[in-house]
Amino acid sequence: MKPTIKVKNLSLSYDLEENKPREERIWIFKDLNFQIEEGEFILITGSSGCGKSSLMNMINGVIPNLKDAYTEGYVYILGKEMSHTTVRQRTRLVGSVFQNPREQIIFDQVADEIVFPMENLGKAPQEMQQILDELLRLTGLEKHAKTATLSGGEKQKLMTACTLGMGQKILILDEPLANMDARSSEELLKLLKKLSEEKGYTIILVEHREEIVLPYVDRVFSFVNSSAENVCKKIDIREDIEDYIEELRIVSTEGAKNTKERGNTEILFSVEQMDYRIGNRLLFNDFSWQIRRGEEWVVLGDNGCGKTTLFRLLNDFIKPNSGKISSLFSKKEKRKKLGYVLQNPDYQLFMPNVRSELYLRAKSPDFAEELIHLFRLETMLDRHPLSLSEGQKRKLGFACIIANEPEVLFLDEPTVGLDNASVEQLLHALDLLKTRSEKKLTVISISHDKRAIPHLGNRFLELSK
Amino acid sequence: MNKIKLEAFTIKDIVFLAVITAVTLLASAPIAPIVMTVTKLGAQACAMALPFGLLTSIGLRKVKKSGSLIIIGFFSGLVLLLMAPVMFFNQLVATLLSEGLALVLFKSYENRKAVLFSAGLFSFFTIPTTAVVNILAKGRTLAEQIGNPLSFILLVVGAAALGFAGALIGNRIADELKKAGKL
Amino acid sequence: MNNPEKNIHPILSLLFSLILFVTGLLFVKKPWFWIYLASFFLLFLLFCFGRTMLRLIPFVLILGALTAGLTAVNGKPSDILYAFYRVLAIALAGVLSISVKPIKLVRAFNQLKVPRWLTLGLLIVIRFMQIFYEEIQQIKQAIVVRGIRFTETPLLWARAFFIPLIVRVLNISEGLAISLETRAFSTESEGTSYEIIAFEKRDWLFTALFSACLLPFIYLSLGGLK
Secondary structure: OOOOEEEEEEEEEOOOOOOOOOOOOOEEEEEEEEEEOOOOEEEEEOOOOOOHHHHHHHHOOHHHHOOOOEEEEEEEEOOEEOOOOOHHHHHOOEEEEOOOHHHOOOOOEHHHHHHHHHHHOOOOHHHHHHHHHHHHHHHOOOOOOEHHHOOHHHHHHHHHHHHHOOOOOEEEEEOOOOOOOHHHHHHHHHHHHHHHHHHOOEEEEEOOOHHHHHHHOOEEEEEEEOOOOOEEEEEEEEOOHHHHHHHOOOOOOOOOOOOOOOOOOOEEEEEEEEEEEEOOEEEEEEEEEEEEOOOEEEEEEOOOOOHHHHHHHHOOOOOOOEEEEEEOOOHHHHHHHEEEEOOOHHHOOOOOOHHHHHHOOOOOHHHHHHHHHHOOOHHHOOOOHHHOOHHHHHHHHHHHHHOOOOOEEEEEOOOOOOOHHHHHHHHHHHHHHHHHOOOOOEEEEEOOOOOOHHHHOOEEEEEOO | OOOOOOOOOOHHHHHHHHHHHHHHHHHHOOOHHHHHHOOOOOHHHHHHHHHHHHHHHHHHHHOOOOOHHHHHHHHHHHHHHOOOOHHHHHHHHHHHHHHHHHHHHHOOOOOHHHHHHHHHHHOOOHHHHHHHHHHHHHOOOHHHHHOOHHHHHHHHHHHHHHHHHHHHHHHHHHHHHHHOOOO | OOOHHHOOOHHHHHHHHHHHHHHHHHHOOOOOHHHHHHHHHHHHHHOOOHHHHHHHHHHHHHHHHHHHHHHHHHOOHHHHHHHHHHHHHHHHHHHHHHOOOHHHHHHHHHHOOOOHHHHHHHHHHHHHHHHHHHHHHHHHHHHHHOOOOOOOOHHHHHHHHHHHHHHHHHHHHHHHHHHHHHOOOOOOOOOOOOOOOOOOHHHHHHHHHHHHHHHHHHHHHOOOOO
8 A cells, every 4th residue: 555645865955056066055854765654643853943844845835836945856645746736736635734823814703714725625515514513513613703812722723623624634733732732732632643543644743842742643753963964954763652752851840949049139020919811811810920130030831821921011011900010120221221032033133234233232342242253153244134044043133132231131932943052052142141240130031942941040930821 | 119017926926915915004004094184185195105105115026016016006995995985996096007107117027116116106196096086076176175286286296205215215125135035 | 783694795885885985975065964864874773783883983083073173273164064074974984884794795706706816815904904913013022122212213213113024024924825825725716605695685675775865865966856
């Protein structure tokens, strides 16, 4: 029996120069060979930016039809070679669920969004109604619910329902758990497992939070660093899941304890009995917290529990519904003494080159120089910040904020998408900032990254829904 | 004589034009209610010229196909149809005039001047359509709408100047993003 | 209360809205204009548009006050009244057009064989105005975080605003286009419709009553009863 998906000598490069010799081209991955059988549940994992999504886009046809890339090799789906198929043709075989559902929903109501792909495929209204009812039952979504008021996890379930409604037996899901809490993640994974075991669906899940997904999958395709000179990554295929789980050093944050006694340094922020609501959801209920100078906090919690919202409240971007947030700093002082590294560096980079971006608010040219050397930006100073890779942009965004030498630093997932070397650079930069601070640096971080958490703080605030 | 270049629009093109229209409408939303109360001909065009010129020029630098501005005008007109029905015709006719003239002169948006011209004059061309609508629908004569000729001339020149200024800024932004590999 | 399921056919709503817009503005200076307003007000109440009319009250009050105020600078008392009447005429037309649900309008257009990419574009524009409102808030927060103030460095502020905004436009539109294509959307095929937007008895009744309300005033405006 032919495998459901077969990949032969598949190679990908974003170096689009034509006629460049193979050995000189920089490959994201090269000469991949693997097969996936019907009914298998596969996890594809690796750090952000390593090529997982690119591989998926080669299977569902987005590359090269909708995104430019230099590719070699072959993709076979159900025995048919796919080189000359359009995305629409491939869509009949492979369903795709992407990240960022908020930016993909176009309809006002859940039902309209779910039936949209079915309308595109020309299904009859009665058939659409039957499938819609089944999907609403499976996902727990309400037919007439307004899509704008759905939580992040519900939006992701909605996009998954859209794809399931199309009827393909091969599903690719790209980071579907990104906006989901633990319970919603489990529900989705159980549903996918049921589809693969009972109905023979072939599921390929791309996810970097392995610990949640591993109990459900049959095999793991792990992107690891390649030793080849011009190749970024290779795939390591693991079939013994138990063994794989053993190998992973998972740092459990359940046991995270506040390791230091509270000192008596001045209180910088005080949150008293705060309530904050988004729509009908009460995100914070009678919440109280204090941050003292010199403390290093890591804010933990499931997706959607309010971590970024808490940062926005502390920075005065939004106001609580009730309760009080007071700060040692006046509004004017906050702009000078607080630093906030946003999750998405695209919001913070806007100068014509890296040099001017970094020096824009740098307090001291020496420190800026040090950061340039630390983050290896010397050869990029004349480049436009937006032309950098995601990891480089993240490091630059971080550098720009700390170059201002703030007294209090808010870090929202600072290490997402960074390889180990870059994480080290970032943590080293943080240490440098601490040594330079006239007053003790206070750091409050949001992170899921087990490489960084132990270094970002020794006090933990765990938020739960 | 060179022909105007016509190309089919892809889904990517349509989506981008729709999204840039959304941002354009959003950018003009704060000014719109205030401007609607001013009955002086040319005031609306003058107030909207800068954001419209800026954002539509970026739209045309990304989707360099004949008809792109008309699509933007159609989309914005359709949305405004739900608020003030006559605005639909206002937007559509203005984009037809602006793009039509630009393409007759420059043939395609590969020529930067076509982008500047088309985006720069979009808001300006809403003036004659507004005048016609006011005559037909509100019974106001042209003389009533113009009022003081000097202030009218200032508003008309202002609409054109601000439209071109917006288009120039939009082009600069587009140049920078092209250098960054984003456009 | 306004039951969304019982709205008038979307195409009819837009057509009648346009008619009201034109006739309203034409009749503003007529002595019987208030009767014209009252008759349509009653018609809308009869067809459960009360909630929509309530939503328009702030618009009428604010815009009416602004318009009347600006007119009061140079105008006569009658001009002030006419200015306020114009706002009422626009609001009256707006009752029908804002009650139209975009998805129903899109489905009605699809039934009329309007190209789907056009109707989809309309939905995207409406939906993404809200998305980009939120994006703009994020960008403004990022600007504050970099310590840039419009009053101090307006050009820098403009750069910090527009560059990230356009980058987000590019990123979001690319992602959305890919999502649409992988959900089988095509500019070539027509597809089917989950819901048929048909003309119902309610629509015919509304048309009849609408005409009955409007025609006398058109007759009067053409010099009718002398």
